[in-house]
Amino acid sequence: MKKALITGITGQDGAYLANLLLEKGYKVYGLLARRSTNTLWRLDYLGIIKDVELIEGDMTDLSSLIRAIKISQPKEVYNLAAQSFVGTSWDQPLLTAQVTGLGVANILEAIRLTDPSIRFYQASTSEMFGLIQEEKQSETTPFYPRSPYGVAKLYGHWLTVNYRESFNMHASSGILFNHESPLRGIEFVTRKVTDGVARIKLGVEKELRLGNIDAKRDWGFAGDYVEAMWLMLQQETPDDYVIATGRTTTVRDMCKIAFEYVGLNYEDYVVIDPKFYRPAEVDVLLGNPTKAMQKLGWKPKTTLEELITMMVDADLERVRKEVNA
Numbered sequence: 001m002k003k004a005l006i007t008g009i010t011g012q013d014g015a016y017l018a019n020l021l022l023e024k025g026y027k028v029y030g031l032l033a034r035r036s037t038n039t040l041w042r043l044d045y046l047g048i049i050k051d052v053e054l055i056e057g058d059m060t061d062l063s064s065l066i067r068a069i070k071i072s073q074p075k076e077v078y079n080l081a082a083q084s085f086v087g088t089s090w091d092q093p094l095l096t097a098q099v100t101g102l103g104v105a106n107i108l109e110a111i112r113l114t115d116p117s118i119r120f121y122q123a124s125t126s127e128m129f130g131l132i133q134e135e136k137q138s139e140t141t142p143f144y145p146r147s148p149y150g151v152a153k154l155y156g157h158w159l160t161v162n163y164r165e166s167f168n169m170h171a172s173s174g175i176l177f178n179h180e181s182p183l184r185g186i187e188f189v190t191r192k193v194t195d196g197v198a199r200i201k202l203g204v205e206k207e208l209r210l211g212n213i214d215a216k217r218d219w220g221f222a223g224d225y226v227e228a229m230w231l232m233l234q235q236e237t238p239d240d241y242v243i244a245t246g247r248t249t250t251v252r253d254m255c256k257i258a259f260e261y262v263g264l265n266y267e268d269y270v271v272i273d274p275k276f277y278r279p280a281e282v283d284v285l286l287g288n289p290t291k292a293m294q295k296l297g298w299k300p301k302t303t304l305e306e307l308i309t310m311m312v313d314a315d316l317e318r319v320r321k322e323v324n325a
């Protein structure tokens with residue numbers, strides 16, 4: 001049985017990837033960071049808690065990563081763990097550097113020291129393009145990160161490339177554009193909006209406070225994107241791939257879709273609050289996934305409309321339960 005270790009298994013992508021690998025017959029191990037509260041709600045939502053084996057460890061503790069690899073003896077390691085929220089990265093830049101940046105050095109070293117034949121996936125991001133240098137961003141577009149998060153991810157990205165070139169490791173980097181789902185963290189704008197819409201619709205809230213709604217993102221569905229991660233590690237040679245839909249939409253229009261779905265007008269409820277403006281903004285992201293489509297045979301399956309309505313439905317159900325509890 002093929003074995004895989006996922007760091008960040010309790011996050012959005014970790015849960016979907018674990019589910020995908022289980023469906024493919026893998027034995028799935030996950031790194032579990034010690035927290036004082038329960039972080040297993042996403043694995044619970046997908047009904048797979050009992051099917052995965054969790055090993056305690058932290059991205060900032062090399063010894064724990066070596067231990068996790070020795071216990072799991074994986075053929076594939078997916079490094080999804082990160083301080084992943086851009087907004088927080090200005091308030092906690094050093095933690096972001098330690099976890100999101102140096103954490104990649106730790107896991108790569110853990111692999112190199114135990115079994116360098118392990119295939120490695122690094123969760124890179126479109127935030128590395130930041131102040132975009134080309135209208136449509138591809139694998140050859142120069143990077144220009146705009147947040148401590150983007151800077152930390154760029155270090156992880158280049159270190160992955162470097163370990164591939166230095167030690168001949170099967171290390172691939174997926175440059176994923178924003179991807180969302182009912183399991184997205186509530187601090188991210190899509191989920192904040194779908195949760196807000198559900199609360200307003202059910203009479204729990206009266207308004208939704210947002211920042212820069214003119215920002216544009218290339219949003220896809222996380223369930224589609226984890227397939228691309230797996231495909232990258234099945235290739236004979238490691239490489240870097242942009243994963244995106246090739247369509248960009250403003251936060252404003254995404255709100256419109258969400259509110260209209262429940263019969264409301266977003267203009268009646270959205271309040272602009274400068275508290276949510278960022279010190280430096282990424283105004284627009286738009287990916288060109290041609291290479292992934294041609295080489296991996298990957299393509300996005302879910303439209304933004306399908307994604308947002310799926311998220312609103314899930315949040316309506318959650319808020320209803322909360323209200324009735």
Ligand code: NDP
Pocket residue numbers: 007008009010011012013014031032033035039057058059060079080081082083084085099123124125126175176177178179180185
């Ligand atoms: P989440 O924020 O949902 O999940 C992050 C995961 O990292 C959680 O499991 C979290 O554990 C874990 N983690 C955080 N700090 C540590 C630590 N010190 N040691 C061990 N684990 C830790 O992120 P997503 O699932 O959305 O994203 C997955 C990866 O892909 C991330 O690296 C993200 O930066 C990157 N990415 C995401 C994109 C997106 O649109 N979703 C776009 C491009 C890249 P806990 O639950 O205990 O906090």
Ligand code: GDP
Pocket residue numbers: 086087127178187188189190192209210211212213215216217251276277278281282283
């Ligand atoms: P990011 O692309 O990784 O930063 O993902 P987010 O979902 O956090 O933000 C996407 C865009 O939405 C950014 O340009 C934000 O400035 C913008 N945005 C506008 N209002 C908000 C808000 O209230 N919360 C968040 N998280 N983002 C917002």
